[in-house]
Amino acid sequence: MASPRIVDPQRNLDVTNTEEAVAAAHDLSLPYLAGITDPLLTPLDALPDGAHVVDVACGTGEPSLSLARRRPGLRISGIDTEFALLAAARAKAAEAGLTVEFTPMPMTDLDFADGSVDAITSRMGLLLAGTAPFDAAAGEAARVLRAGGILSLATWTDLAASPYTGIGLPVLRRVLPEGTVPEFEALFADAARPGALERQLANAGFTDIQASWFSWETECPGFESWWHFDTGAGPLKPFFDSLDDGRRASARQAMNDALDEHRTPSGGYRVPATCRMITARR
Secondary structure, three states: OOOOOOOOOOOOOOOOHHHHHHHHHHOOOOHHHHHHHHHHHHHHOOOOOOOOEEEEOOOOOOOHHHHHOOOOOEEEEEEEOOOOHHHHHHHHHHHHHHEEEEEEEEOOOOOOOOOEEEEEEEEEOOOOOOOOHHHHHHHHHHHHHEEEEEHHHHHHOOHHHHHHHHHHHHHHHHOOOOOOOOOHHHHHHHHHOOOOOHHHHHHOOEEEEEEHHHHHEEEOHHHHHHHHHHHHHOOOOHHOOOOOOOHHHHHHHHHHHHHHHHOOOOOEEEEEEEEEEEEEEE
């Protein structure tokens, strides 16, 4: 296959300060995605003990660890290509006494036999329908799933519906010169078209495809927590890092203004989010 295999030279990686920072930055997003964990995992409730579930792009362990708590009798494999994130996931599993296999592996080249997996889940890992990576990942998911196997995924298709980009992008465009921030929305144009994700999955061999919008509220205790979340990781981080002191102050004020309508009586925020939830059968 086109994608090279990833070989982990050490099953238990020593996490350096840099790796800890990478994992910590990834973890900033976890509280904001917690609201979709239950609807994402509910389609797997009927699986028998011993069934094999693969969590694609598991990051530092979610939703793999939530599934392990929910269904300790399942065999769960969490895959990602970032060693630092997988090391953090292994540490979390060990601390919680949970059994999950965290393995470095690209989603476009799954190291599982044909028809050997009972279910695949992905929380914001499979993105951008119509691109080569999505097509390859969908094809691999279809290959490794058994007949009747379940795919359950949540994905962004509208950047305005994601709290991260929905607030962060307008703030950056307010404080940086016009044209500095790329048109990230264009990357999602195909995925946002009605039926695009469903068509790509059908082309990969999936059937009984059910898609719906899912809305929830993300909760944040205060401004500094939100600022670190929106500026500390992901594709917007380099642009926030580039701000001089004056523009940074303006960005903080602009973000505070954008969040004001979502303020709760406690001084925190409750920000709405909407994603696409899709289930399918092989």
